[in-house]
Amino acid sequence: MWTCPKCGREFETENQNHNCIEQSTPIDTYISAQPETVQPFLNLVRDTIRAVLPDAQERISYQMPTYWKDHNIIHFAAHKNHIGLYPGPKAIVHFSDRLKDYKTSKGAAQFPYDREIPLRLIEEIAVWCYETGHHH
DSSP: OEEOTTTOOEESSTTOOOOOOOOOOHHHHHHHTSOTTTHHHHHHHHHHHHHHOTTSEEEEETTEEEEESSSEEEEEEEOSSEEEEEOOHHHHHHTTTTSTTSEEETTEEEEETTSOOOHHHHHHHHHHHHHHOOOO
């Protein structure tokens, strides 16, 4: 099997002649299904998490964009008035002092669209979840 380095498609013949078509991922589909006003926020969160978890696989789990490597690391999702980040209860406790200005629950934090999304904090939470194995 030969894998095209540009598009990632697999072929039986090496250097198979083909048209590279960028394949849509499940997270692309999730984001494109959200309201246009929300999509930029989702892309920011996605890009932020991807940058700090480059080895994690993107997938949909619990109907949300999820980062996975041997286990679910962190999830996020669009809601009417906020992005929900789902790092699990231990992360919410660990970062509680930095999340005090946001609504939180046992395993989630809410980042309203009408405020700046705390991307640096999201990076740190994602890395902490990955490194400690504490996850949703």
